[in-house]
Amino acid sequence: MGIKEQSNPFQLQTPKRHRIDPTPDAEDSQTKYIHTANAMSAPPYNKLKYYTAGTPNGFKPAIVLEELGLPYEVREINFMTNEQKEAWFIEINPNGRIPALKDSDDFRVFESGAIMLYLTDMYDKERKISYEYGTRDYYEELSWLMFQMAGIGPMQGQANHFRAMAPVYSEYAIKRFVDETKRLYSVLEIRLSKADWLAGDKYTIADIANYSWLKFSEILEDIDFNEYPGVQRWMKRIADREAVQRARKVPPSGRSDEEMKQWLKSMIARVEALKGTNKDESKM
Template identity: 40%
Template sequence: MIDFYTAATPNGRKVAIMLEELGVPYRKHMVDLKSNEQKKPEFLAMNPNGRIPVIVDHSTEGDFPVFESAAILYYLSEKYDGKFFGANLQERTSAMQWMMFQMSGVGPNFGNLYFGKNSMNPPNPAFVERFEKESRRIIGVLELALTKSEYLAGTHYTIADMTTYPWIAAKLQMAPEMFSEAPKVKQWAQRISERPAVQKAMA
C-alpha cells in the first residue's frame, strides 16, 4: 500500500496520474497548503523540504518515503517493472531529459508567470514580461518536439508526458492564447486528457 500526500496542484496531479495509470492501491491524503500543513513536523519527517507531493511506500522492507514529483514517478516506474519509462537506455534517457526539462523549465517559469500576474504586490510588469517571454519560448520547444513524435519522449506515452501534462493543461485553461502557434501541443494535451486514468487523476 502507498500513502499519497498531495494537493490540487500540477505537481500533485502528475503523481496521481502515475498511480492511476499503474492501477496500484493507494490512500490519498489531501494536504491543506493554506494552513501550512506541509510545514508541520510530521510532514517534514517525510519531506524535509516541506512540499507536496510525497508518497510513503509501505512494503516488506519497511516504510519508504519519496519526495519530489519526478523522483516519485521514477521510483514508481522502477518499482513496477519499468512501466511508462522506456524499453532501453535511449528511450529512458529521452524520457528523463524531458522530465528534467519540465522540472527546470516548464514548472518554474509557468509558476513564476502565474505569481507575477496574480499575486505580486506591487505589480511588476518587467517580471511578468520576463516570465511570459520564457514561457512562450518553452511552449515553442515543446511544439518542436511534438512535430517530430506523438509523445515527448518518442512514440510511447511515458512519465515525461505525465510530468508535463498537468502544467500544460492548467496553462491552456488560464491562458489559451499562449498556444495560438502550438497546435501540436494542443493535440498532444487533448490526446492525454482522453485517457481514463488521467481523467480520474485530474478530477
C-alpha cells in the first residue's frame, strides 16, 4: 500500500486576483485572510476624488486616471498655505502629503504607489496598463514600481531639494544625491537600451511612476539625457501619449515648460549664491 501524500498546510495559496469588498464572502479562520467567492476585481464605489498638486508624485496617479478614462474630481492642495497639514486633510492622509484619493465619502487611499495599485486593481479590468495579479510580469511590474518608490523618488527628491530648495548650500549633499540619481538612471538605461518598456512587453504603471520623476529632472536640467539614449526614446514614447498630455494639466500649473525652467533656474541661482557663505536662510 502506498503512502498517501499529505498536503502542506503551510503552502502559500493565492488567488489569481483579489478585490476589495465591504462584504467579503468568507473569512479563513486560520489565516484571517479575506477570501471572496468571485476572484475578479470589481470597483466598490466608483466615486473618485483626487487630491493633488503639481509634483512628480501627484503626476503619477493623474496619468493612471487619464489612461483608464475614469471620471474623477480634482481637488488641488495649496502648499503655500500649508493646506496639506490641515485637520480635514490629515483625516484623508495621516502623513499630510499629496497625493490622496477618495473612492466614496468614507474610503481613502494615500501614497502615490498605493493609489496606482488600487486604480489598476479595481478599474483596469482589461489590463491596459497593468499585468494580471500573480503572474511573472506582474511581479516585474511591481519590482520597477518599487524601484521608483524606494530609489529614484527619494534620491532625486533630495537632489532637487539641495539643488533648488535648500536654505543652505551643501556641495556634498548636491553631489551625493545627483550622483546617486545618475546611477539609478543608468539602471533604467540597462533595461531600456534593449526593451521598449520596463516590465514585460507593454506600458504599465511601472513606466508611469518612473517617467513622472524623470520628466521633472528633464526640466531641472541637472542630468544630460544624451548619456541615456534608451531612456530618452522611452520618455518620448510616453510623452507622446494623449493621456499623459492631459494629465500634465492636473492640476493646471499655469506655467509652460519653458516658464518652469526659468523659475527653477532662479531657484538654483538662489542656492548657488549661498556657496562660500555660512548663511542659513531658514534662520533669517
